[in-house]
Amino acid sequence: MVAPSLLSADFARLGEEARAMEAAGADWLHLDVMDFHFVPNLTVGPMVAASLRKETDLPIDAHLMVTDPVALARPFAEAGVDWITFHVEAVADPARAAREIRGMGVKVGVSLKPGTPLEALEPCLGEVGLVLVMGVEPGFGGQAWIPETLEKARGLKERGWGGLVSMDGGVGGANALTLAQGGVDVLVAGSAVFCAPDPAGMVRRLRELGEKGAARRPPGWPRPV
Structure with a gap:
């Protein structure tokens, strides 16, 4: 699956970019929400999510890189996003946070930074449907992938x-095949898609590589429901 990250899109043409990704066959849209506290960058709020919802039927995942994700989750849920992904590092009780967010009528994911051990997710894995592994330090697009983070997907x-x-x-x-083979189901790609000469072609290429990689996984690994 391919989820273009709108952090690298043209914000002056965000609706147009979203529609183009839908036409290209993207599976969903990844919307990075940053508050300049949890990470050193500031991006968008629920008004932008509500505007995007009018432009595309694709599922939208609001990735909340914020200090109080439960409080901010509700306005994003009301804006019409389909998934809300919070950071395990931002909450004291991740299982409770996941339940509270799910009660807002959305699907719930949890994310972790490169330096956070996989064990930090143990309390909430039964409460979420998505784990978002950060392959870089969160906050800015265009960074180089940290290969060691793939061990979390494998784990x-x-x-x-x-x-x-x-x-x-x-x-x-360059790494989509390796990622998919190593356990990554959803390839979140920003710069690779929106800075490509042919963004739609890159979406199709990533899907092709993802499918090839997934076919090479060990036979005993579970398939996501």
């Missing part, structure tokens, strides 16, 4: 966890 599959595993940061044509 989730080896434990038999049946949800979706996503990788965000440094994802592109």
